[in-house]
Amino acid sequence: MANLDLEKLSIDKIQAGFSAGDFSSEELTNAYLEKIKNDDTNAFISINEQAIAQAQAADKRIKSGQGTVLTGVPLAVKDIIVVAGLRATGGSKILENYIAAYDATVIARLKEAGMVVLGKTNCDEFAMGSSNENSSFGPVLNPYDKTRVTGGSSGGSAAAIAANLAPVALGTDTGGSIRQPAAFCGIYGLKPSYGRVSRCGSMAMASSLDQIGPMANNVKDLAYLLSFMAGFDDKDASSAKAKVGDYLSALHSDAKKLTIGIPKEYFAGDIEPDIKKALEEQIEKLKKEGLKIVEVSLPYTDYALAAYYLLMPAEVSSNLARYDGLRYGGSDLADKELSLDNWYKEVRSIGLGAESKRRIILGTYILSAGYYDAYYKKAQKVRTLIKQEFAQVFSQVDLLLTPATPTTAFKLGDKAQDPLSMYLSDVFTVAANIGGISGLVLPIAKDKNGLPIGLQLLANAFSEEKLFNLASFIENLNK
């Protein structure tokens, strides 16, 4: 099995390989673990020592005819999502030795389907960053150019797929953390609608915005994963009871019936010329295929990022208060002889990174008396405007087509000293989180340096079928 080809493996290919007896889940898992050992992108923080045992169990299940389409398929998991018995660091020093006590709901569901967890992927600390440079475990290097970032915060998951260290992965997306690294690493990523997937077991960053989603080498694998991940969970009060769609059938729906909106505001600002050109060419190709494409306007787009950088830090400052060095480890970071107050300060100052501290300070300010009305309340109102704007536009069109990012992967260190310019790399992705809608990024071209260019599709909340339908059409068209 030495020559098992892991290049851009799809779930269909894996299952075909199992059925034909070309390889077992154990052999496949072993091949990935070997490749992870020699990884030079820093994509993983830890490896699942039980992966082989899980793969052996999957092989038995496949033999007995009781398998699902996911049985035996290896999965990489962002280290924000807990897997029972595995270290869960959240990319932070403060949780360096924390072992998760339970499975996140998505993990329980995917394990039940028979998936094999390879390990936990690197990410920005508590999912806060757009370059993966905020990880306490070092940045992840972009497999396309190791002097460049992967994007963030799900940079490890994106790199793992791009470098063929895993066929599929889980990420989390609060303002673009699945879609932006997917674009930078030339892979496929889905942010489901808010409430579509249970957040139970995902370390909370900004609870009103966070969603777990799949990342893969193709559209169909996103659909496979979401089919198993989606659905109400009584452990997450914000998870929705809305019916889970038939995502696989959606891949074959007639895309020519769809109306696509091009929001002019997304093409007006600073976008790299290669990205603009790739998008325009893609739009022309779709027009030639007979798809109906119209220009639309989302005038509040410019305010979405501002609202995001008020709502998100406010929620972060509350959510990160739980890391006190007492309940989740980190107790070795300070001297127990200190008074409790000084102890908290000491542990948190050593255990938390610069971006976390910055957002805690900002969020504490936004929520403090006198500024709450001026900032937080207003940002909640801007959220209403953005929701109304999306509702209005989705009454005219089925989907929106936009660039995923204003630039391709930038150089490591380029924006590390300037948080505001880093924040601007989320400019096309945050509105979907604020509006609670769904979004999918797929690779469509490369720039002059050979770096991937991503296209973003946005659909209304609980309309993931439309994303799969059009994304699959574009994927096939570009083949």
Next chain:
Amino acid sequence: MKFSKEEVEKLANLAKLKLSDQEIDLYQKQVEDILAYVDKINKLNLADIKESLSGIDNNDLKPRSDKVEVSDPQSIKQAGQLKDDYMVAPKVFDI
């Protein structure tokens, strides 16, 4: 938007963070820049707009009914120090 060093120190104290002088200087400048950027929402007339707590309107968020459960010992196993199944914390008062 002016944002003073004293304000950073006050916020750090509220948020239980100990910052070095260098960090205070840095965050003062950076937070000031970020606040200048987000201030654009003040251009909007929001007087008659309702607030939204999340992107989804129809989530029927209801509290679960209370029930007594014995907590899973696993959940506190990670605490630095345990005594009779209780976590040991540094002293709160100097007596």
